[in-house]
Amino acid sequence: MKALLKLIQLEMRKNKTKLLRGALxxxxxxxxFMVLVVFTEEGEFSTYADVFDGLYVFTKAIFIIFASVLLSKLVIDEYKNNTITVLFMYPVSRKKLMAAKLLIVFGFTFISIFLSDIILSLLLGGIDYYFSDVIQGELSVRMMLDELPGVAADAVYSAGIALIPLFFGMRKKSVPATLVSAVLLVSVLSSGVGQFRLGNQFGVAISLSxxxxxxxxxxxxxxxxxDVA
Structure with a gap:
């Protein structure tokens, strides 16, 4: 376990600045985008439930695609350029090296979605309170606390779903295949009618995760x- 944590720390040290900048x-x-659609499209996001629903869908979409970029950088590119063979020469098991990379993708996706949902919800509530008063109701501490379990669960499911593009990318060591599969996956999850979203269905989310x-x-x-070739 200590060796695995050390590997994660080393990978994070190399990529921390880029990850934080990308997430920001x-x-x-x-x-x-949310300010544009919430405060300029009348009736589309009239309640906080509507705002939360839209925000969670877009956050999930953008960070699943972000995760595919991270998978491409940490895994697919290394196989494609054959630099993975250098890593496999280290006196550390291949399983731990790969596990560290995939845990970074999973953990980064989870944390990014969870924090983004919470922080952006608060920012949108603050903008509405001080500048526009477009959204019906009032954003309260109780409301945000009630949202936390659902946000956390959705972040976990999304982090698992974000690993699916690995399958398509590894088949031919293809970065485009990784990215395209993530975009298609997001399109399917975001599809729906009215308030119905396929990705919001518990059975679909847990199965894909x-x-x-x-x-x-x-x-x-x-x-x-x-064979790494």
Whole structure:
């Protein structure tokens, strides 16, 4: 366990600045987009329930795609450029190396979605309170506390789903395949009619999340004997 945590720390040390900068840029874009649609499109987001629903969908979409970029950088690119062979020469098991990379993707996706949902909800509530008063009702501490369990669960499911593009990327060591599969996945999850969203259905979310975790498990399980070429 200590070796695995050390590997995660080393990977994070190499990529921490880029990850934080990328997450910040994604959140700023998402905030600007939500401000545009909430405060200029009358009737589309009239209640906090509507705002939360829309925000959670967009946050999930943007960070699942972000996770595919991270998968491409940490895993697919290293296989494609054959730099993974250098890592596999270190006196550390391949399984731990790959597990560290995939845990970073999972953990980053979970934390990014969870914090973004909470922080952006508060910012949108503050903007409405001080500048526009477009959203019906009042954003309260009780309301945010009631949202936390659902936000946390959604972040966990999304982090698992974000691992699914690994399957498509590893088939031919293709970065475009990884990114395109993430975009298609997000399109399917965001599809729906009215308030119905496929990705919001518990059965769909948990099933896809478990598939993502299983794909990650398969990526780790046979790596000691798998050809890296």
């Amino acid at each position: 840029i994604a959140d700023l874009i998402l905030l600007a 478990l598939i993502g975790v299983f794909i990650a498990y398969l990526g780790i399980k046979d790596i000691e004997v798998k």
